[in-house]
Amino acid sequence: MNCPTATTTTHSEPLTTDEFFHDVWRGLTASPKYLQSKYFYDEVGDGIFQEIMACPEYYLTNCELDVFSNKRNELANTLLSYFRDFDVVELGAGDASKSIHLLDALMKHEVDFTYYPIDISKNIITYLDKKLPAALPGIKIHGLNGDYFDMLEELKEISTRNKVVLFLGSSIGNIQLENTVDFLKELKSHLLPGDLILTGFDLKKDPSVILAAYNDAGGITRRFNMNLLQRINNTLDADFDLSQFAHRPVYNEQTGACRSYLESLKTQRVRIGEVGWIHFKEGEQIFMEISQKYTVQQTDEFALAAGFTPVRHFYDSKRWFLDSLWQCG
């Protein structure tokens, strides 16, 4: 029997304009210039990301959806072979369009769990609070609005059960390769021995397929990147002229790094509020985001290096994408 729907939300301190300004200023005065990709996700960015997920070139969503919709029972039974009593946490849940299939399967198996989506976007948490109880009547959901590790820290006060952590969409690919093991070690420090984590990894494949996913013909990924400049204009009273920047994604087949840049089309300066000017040379780039691609062996090595045991691989039918299940040692 499912319990009546219970919806709660925990918010961290809201992102302050000061914090946003500080990160933007530090990135744009660095050499080379960069912006943090977590700032893509404001209300407009969330909507554009949903458009990206639906666009034909962005194969990642369909691949992972293939795993979550077609293997939902296999996934649920695998989790249940480890423990019956647990909560589900999702890091960077987005619209939960893949995890919803697993949540549904767990409810059909009458597992008594609470779903804790963690997302930096307040808009996403509000959306999930409405969407999930309508789609899955009886689900217990407690949204956590804030940064991954801040929210995992808060969660310790809320739930002492074992956790199944979902980290989907190859969001792990937004972390630089050299920082991945440290990120995973920090994640592990928030978990209990025996906890499970299911991480989505986009695997190396035909470079033209990969590059097209970040350079779609409809220009949605371009808009997604440009929206961060617009957010800076709106929030920090800046004067980026978006028409004077071009979207330039590049994929390096050897390293597996797909990097998105915005390139200044002329020598120009951009005012950031009353604080000062950022100078751009013609052709100078702002590094926006990395979307790392992996070999299966690399993913197993990450798990072991961070103190997890890889226990099961779930692939889509094309074997383009891997959802790897690890157990906390």
Ligand SMILES: C[S@@+](CC[C@H](N)C(=O)[O-])C[C@H]1O[C@@H](n2cnc3c(N)ncnc32)[C@H](O)[C@@H]1O
């Ligand atoms: C690429 S989307 C993936 C969404 C979803 N996991 C999927 O597979 O469709 C990344 C999501 O993570 C959230 N996010 C990004 N950085 C974050 C951070 N540091 N802490 C919490 N959430 C974050 C974004 O707001 C966004 O909803």
